[in-house]
Amino acid sequence: MPKITWVLDGGREISANVAVGHNLMEAAVANNVPDVIGECGGCLSCATCHVYVDPAWAAKTGKPGEMEDDMLEITTAERREMSRLSCQIIATEELDGLILHVPHI
Amino acid sequence: MAAPIILLGAGQASASCAAKLRALGYDGKLTIVGEEPAAPYQRPPLSKKYVSGELAVERLFIRPLSWYGEQQIDLRLESHAVALDPAAHLLTLADGSKLPYSKLLLATGSTPRSLPSEIGGRLGNVFTIRNLADADAIAPALKPGAKLLVIGGGYIGLEAAAVAAQKGLTVTVIEMAERILQRVAAAPTSDFFRALHQSHGVTIRESTGLAELLGADNRLTGARLKDGTIIPADLAIVGIGIIPNDALARDAGLAVEGGILVDGQCRTSDPDIFAAGDCAVFAWRGARTRLESVQNAIDQGEHAAACLLGAAPDYDPKPWFWSDQYDVKLQIAGLNRGYDSTVLRPGKRPLSQSIWYFQGDKLIAIDAMNDALAYALGKKALEAGRSPDRAALADPASDLKTVLA
Numbered sequence: 093m094p095k096i097t098w099v100l101d102g103g104r105e106i107s108a109n110v111a112v113g114h115n116l117m118e119a120a121v122a123n124n125v126p127d128v129i130g131e132c133g134g135c136l137s138c139a140t141c142h143v144y145v146d147p148a149w150a151a152k153t154g155k156p157g158e159m160e161d162d163m164l165e166i167t168t169a170e171r172r173e174m175s176r177l178s179c180q181i182i183a184t185e186e187l188d189g190l191i192l193h194v195p196h197i
Numbered sequence: 198m199a200a201p202i203i204l205l206g207a208g209q210a211s212a213s214c215a216a217k218l219r220a221l222g223y224d225g226k227l228t229i230v231g232e233e234p235a236a237p238y239q240r241p242p243l244s245k246k247y248v249s250g251e252l253a254v255e256r257l258f259i260r261p262l263s264w265y266g267e268q269q270i271d272l273r274l275e276s277h278a279v280a281l282d283p284a285a286h287l288l289t290l291a292d293g294s295k296l297p298y299s300k301l302l303l304a305t306g307s308t309p310r311s312l313p314s315e316i317g318g319r320l321g322n323v324f325t326i327r328n329l330a331d332a333d334a335i336a337p338a339l340k341p342g343a344k345l346l347v348i349g350g351g352y353i354g355l356e357a358a359a360v361a362a363q364k365g366l367t368v369t370v371i372e373m374a375e376r377i378l379q380r381v382a383a384a385p386t387s388d389f390f391r392a393l394h395q396s397h398g399v400t401i402r403e404s405t406g407l408a409e410l411l412g413a414d415n416r417l418t419g420a421r422l423k424d425g426t427i428i429p430a431d432l433a434i435v436g437i438g439i440i441p442n443d444a445l446a447r448d449a450g451l452a453v454e455g456g457i458l459v460d461g462q463c464r465t466s467d468p469d470i471f472a473a474g475d476c477a478v479f480a481w482r483g484a485r486t487r488l489e490s491v492q493n494a495i496d497q498g499e500h501a502a503a504c505l506l507g508a509a510p511d512y513d514p515k516p517w518f519w520s521d522q523y524d525v526k527l528q529i530a531g532l533n534r535g536y537d538s539t540v541l542r543p544g545k546r547p548l549s550q551s552i553w554y555f556q557g558d559k560l561i562a563i564d565a566m567n568d569a570l571a572y573a574l575g576k577k578a579l580e581a582g583r584s585p586d587r588a589a590l591a592d593p594a595s596d597l598k599t600v601l602a
Contacts, residue, residue, distance in 0.1 A: 114256070122261050131495055133239045136569060137519040137528050159526070162569035166577055
């Protein structure tokens with residue numbers, strides 16, 4: 093199971109091993125990561141699971157899909173180059189060690 | 198020691214309220230009382246990916262079970278509240294136990310309207326979809342080749358129809374009104390979904406009333422329509438609306454009118470009793486409002502948490518909603534109540550368009566089909582109180598960002 097680390101605004105870190113195939117919004121909620129809400133349950137309708145992928149990991153997580161790209165228009169925190177909706181990032185062994193920065197909302 | 202805050206109902210509103218209470222620093226006793234055996238879970242997937250078998254039950258839970266212990270929340274499941282005594286601050290459960298509370302949140306949700314038993318509403322294989330048990334009962338009946346009759350062309354019925362059609366069932370949807378989605382959407386949205394379902398082989402019959410469900414040996418065999426037609430069916434899904442669960446509040450003498458009446462502070466007519474979610478009705482933009490959505494359950498549940506701990510600004514919902522049917526995602530922002538005109542904007546992808554609802558010149562809501570940008574930008578404009586020029590909006594060549602600026 094890949095280990096994922098969420099770095100909160102302010103520097104606190106939360107790490108967890110996430111089952112392959114689960115998305116990183118549900119993983120964040122299950123591990124009580126603050127500011128990742130996931131209101132719509134991961135169906136691309138709310139943009140409340142917004143994270144910034146650590147630049148070192150950008151190649152492995154890839155770019156947002158078309159609908160995700162549109163939904164990133166309504167994130168509460170500012171959209172940046174590394175912005176993703178974490179419900180659209182699926183845990184794989186390749187992502188072991190992934191670091192996600194969580195904006196405070 | 199102060200009595201606990203009790204959240205009655207173990208759905209999304211209570212789960213959100215509990216998390217918010219702890220986040221706001223409430224460290225006193227906190228109890229969630231719910232009737233179902235399961236800890237709070239997401240309901241929207243029940244009629245979509247859960248009933249279709251694409252989503253495992255573990256992934257429905259809003260929080261892992263361990264979270265309740267970590268947060269020192271006393272989660273009492275399979276507990277049915279039978280009486281509420283506001284003067285004594287006591288909630289009585291079916292097993293006779295009496296739970297004292299300091300403050301109480303009624304997040305009792307709603308119950309699907311069912312068909313009367315005189316017209317076959319209690320026959321076997323006649324289902325409604327509200328909770329896990331409902332979806333678990335339906336799933337095994339969704340066998341390829343079986344005949345499904347959906348009664349009611351609202352979102353839940355259409356979602357179930359889509360799942361069933363994709364599984365190879367023969368599906369008929371009957372709708373009493375002139376068009377499917379009539380209560381919730383404008384004609385272009387109805388037209389879009391009618392055509393979508395028809396393209397997947399679903400029969401949509403509008404202006405069609407049900408006379409009775411027919412059965413043999415207590416099992417559904419079909420339905421007789423008001424025009425005399427008989428439709429054979431192996432199972433039926435009834436999606437004809439929901440009724441707020443307000444009986445406990447009414448019996449306790451609280452003000453109830455089409456739901457539990459609350460003010461902007463989620464407060465009922467009793468100062469220590471609050472309500473949120475499907476069961477609560479509140480004044481919003483000049484009209485009594487009850488929102489049946491997960492957005493409202495979450496936001497009003499969180500709002501109630503702030504109110505339980507002290508004053509907060511009045512609840513001002515930003516409604517949004519979605520539905521998944523086949524490969525179409527419908528996203529709705531705002532509330533179209535009282536619209537007097539609509540503008541259709543074609544989208545850039547196949548099966549993509551958006552319907553913009555106006556009241557006079559004021560934009561009040563959007564239905565976006567496979568057009569997340571229209572939804573996202575429209576939602577932003579709604580929240581900022583901006584209304585676009587209609588002619589520019591209707592022009593597919595216009596840049597939406599500029600139109601909505």
